Amino acid sequence: MPSPVSVRDTTQAWEALFSAQVTIMRRLQRHPAFKRLTMREYDVLVTLGKCPNGGIRLGTLNENVLLSQPSLSRMVDRLEAKGYISRCGDPQDQRAVLLSLTDEGRRIQREIGREHVRHIHELIGPGLEVEEFAELTRLTRKLSESVQSRN
């Protein structure tokens, strides 16, 4: 039995989602906080901040970032050089590298995060009602999970 969802339904939704993302992102990126670190770099620090102690593999991190693996590897070089991230070999698997935030990295992530979060709220807060934000969160999470489950 085919899905009752039409090609048009999905395409419209994807275009609307994508274009909202572009619109919002363009504004957020302009914030002075992102003179210190690009949004992508900030995003990497946030992801590292979320999966606490022990660190995370480069490949895993890569799934959450829109960057090729080599580019991410080099971004990690730079963030390491700045002292925000540390690489350490995984004792379980000598091929792998475990990444984690340094204290300094955590500090700057939080600093930028504070301003960023305020900016997001200012920018999109007036756009939807509370229940609508909740529904948007629910739908986009459901979508992510569905896509991720289908490898």
Added chain:
Amino acid sequence: MPSPVSVRDTTQAWEALFSAQVTIMRRLQRHPAFKRLTMREYDVLVTLGKCPNGGIRLGTLNENVLLSQPSLSRMVDRLEAKGYISRCGDPQDQRAVLLSLTDEGRRIQREIGREHVRHIHELIGPGLEVEEFAELTRLTRKLSESVQSRN
């Protein structure tokens, strides 16, 4: 009277939206159709295809794309060199340049588009119900409009 929407509501929604976009985009980009043109380039052709005859200014186009103005200018160079876009000076305003698709540009856009749309449907179609897609479309459009209205 402050907005009843909390910082948490907006931040969660933005993170979920952003991360869905990353997840979906990573998959879509892998499609062989995007060996011919990057997704950004394709997106530019789509935008040009939508605002029909007479052309569109580079600056206007730039609002729909996550690229700096100089980078877009150079992407247009490349697409022009490939014969997909034509630049022509605006007679009303000699500073401006009007961009439009060539026939060849329209052709390739449609060719890639056909496959792309099919891929989108396969990828996200099973993730939500029809009404949920409709609601997602509505919410993300509403959000875009709200953000755009606030210059």
Added chain:
DNA sequence: CGCTCTTATATGCAAAAGCATATAAATGCT
């Protein structure tokens, strides 16, 4: 009208991204 100010796009140059491939460790098979 002449001059400053703004707006639209382009260019020089350095930084970052991607592609192909290298390296190096784990895994699997015989």
Added chain:
DNA sequence: AGCATTTATATGCTTTTGCATATAAGAGCG
């Protein structure tokens, strides 16, 4: 155990991106 295969990350090299600024045309104002 030995060798091919797969997996995880890094590196060489080219292309694309961004930042700062140049160019060039419209606008506003004395």
